[in-house]
Amino acid sequence: MNNGCGVQTIRQALEEHLKGCEYRIVVCTYxxxxxxFNQKQEHESIQCRKFPIPCPNGCGHENLPRDEMREHVELTCPKKPIHCKFANVGCEFTGSREDVKTHEKESIDHHLQLTTVYTASIDLQSMEIRREIQDISASRDNYKRTVDQCLREVATVKDGLEVSKMNVKDLKLKAVALTERVIHLERRVEDLARKDTVEKQGRDIQTLRDGQTNISDRVTQIERNGGGGGIGNVVNQVQNHERQIGLMDVRLAELDLRLQIHETASFNGVLMWKIRDYARRKQEAINGRTLSLYSQPFYTSQFGYKMCARVYLNGDGMGKGTHMSLFFVVMRGDFDGLLRWPFQQKVIMMLLDQEAGTRHLSDTFRPDPNSNSFRKPQTEMNIASGCPLFVSHTVLETRTYLQDDTIFIKIEVDTNGINPP
Structure with a gap:
């Protein structure tokens, strides 16, 4: 059977059973x-919207449908309970309209007392509010004085900032001038004489020194023999030789320094960069004195691409303060007009393991041909490209990578596919 009836009967008796089944469907009268059927009484007493019910206020309406009773109680019932007019001052009486009118006539003194107490409470609250307003006004005045002082300090800082900007501008101009001088020296280094020329000049200087010794011996011999007329000429010759030797010594020192710089450059696409005094240089980066360091130039071949590395020991961009940032820079070389552009060679950047030699940290990239970093340089060097988050300070500053306050950085450029000019 449906609706929860569990009775089983034969088909011939089903119709008779349905007439008296407690689970049969019937229509609500209201x-x-x-x-x-067995839920009809519950339906009428609780759920039926049209079932007649008496007014709960006892106004005499006994047969209003349930769905109309709410409106009657709230709007039209003459015995609807209402509050006393003095409820806002503390009177708690409720009742019908007639009861409320009677209560108001009989409770004038009580209502007057409640009104007095309420007024006193309002006065007390008003006093407290006035005190709070006075405190707020005093705080506002203090804040205003503080804000005025801050504004004056901001104006002072702004003036100082303008001066600092001018100083920074001057420093940048000086840095540019210094950079141009360094670049000029680099160009001169590339055009220096080879080592055999320096050695030849050294031999010339040694010859001059030997000549000076011989002349000195001759002067001594002349003085010993008492000769006077030729001594002045010999002394002049010695002084001339000494001046020439001094000039040659200065020139030789300059050539030797340039030759050392030239000899450190590699021509196989590999840069081995040793950075000493790591702690001091990092602190200078933190203080803003020297934010980055450039390596010496290196080349893919004697007539190939010119490159260098740039490192921010205290990080740059996203890595500032937490990482060491490492970048690769394409520089302007003497043979760029014979090379293929943009630069397309694979680059490997490494921080070398100084302990076991097996845990080098590396990053590899292939240049983006659309990036300005790898076009033919129009200035001394292109925009650097690399890794702002190359290695964190917590990893770098361990014995594996930092020993004797020194780190080693290696850059490898794939030279395969470069057609020599």
Missing amino acids: CGEDVI
Whole structure:
């Protein structure tokens, strides 16, 4: 059977059973909805919207439909309970309209007392509010004085900032001038004489020194023999030789320094960069004195691409303060007009393991041909490209990578596919 009836019967007796089954469907007398027979009474007493019920206020309406009773109680019932007019000052009486009118006539003294107490409470609250307003006004005045002082300090800082900007501008101009001098020296180094020329000049100087010794011996011999007329000429010759030797010594020192710089450059696409005094240089980066360091130039071949590395020991961009940032820089070389552009060679950047030699940290990239970093340089060097988050300070500053306050950086450029000019 449906609706929860568990009785089983034969088909011939089913119709007779349905007439008296407690789970049969019947129509509600009041609302016309279908309900189960044994739930009809519950439906009428709780759910039926049209079931007649008496007014809970006892106004005499006994047969209002349930769905109309709420409106009657709230709007039209003559015995609807209402509050006393003095409820806002503390009176708690409620009742019908007639009861409330009677209560108001009989409780004038009580209402007057409640009004007095309420007024006193309002006055007390008003005093407290006035005190709070006075405190707020005093705080506002203090804040205003503080803000005025801050504004004056900001104006002072702004003036100082403008001066600092001018100083920074001057420093940048000086840095540019210094950079141009360094670049000029680099160009001169590339055009220096080879080592055999320096050695030849050294031999010339040694010859001059030997000549000076011979002349000195001759002067001594002349003085010993008492000769006077030729001594002045010999002394002049010695002084001339000494001046020439001094000039040659200065020139030789300059050539030797340039030759050392030239000899450190590699021509196989590999840069081995040793950075000493790591702690001091990092602190200078933190203080803003020297934010980055450039390596010496290196080349893919004697007539190939010119490159260098740039490192920010205290990080740059996203890595500032937490990482060491490492970048690769394409520089302007003497043979760029014979090379293929943009620069397309694979680059490997490494921080070398100084302990076991097996845990090098590396990053590899292939240049983006659309990036300005790898076009043919129009200035001394292109924009650097690399890794702002190359290695964190917590990893770098361990014995594996930092020993004797020194780190080693290696850059390898794939030279395969470069057609020599």
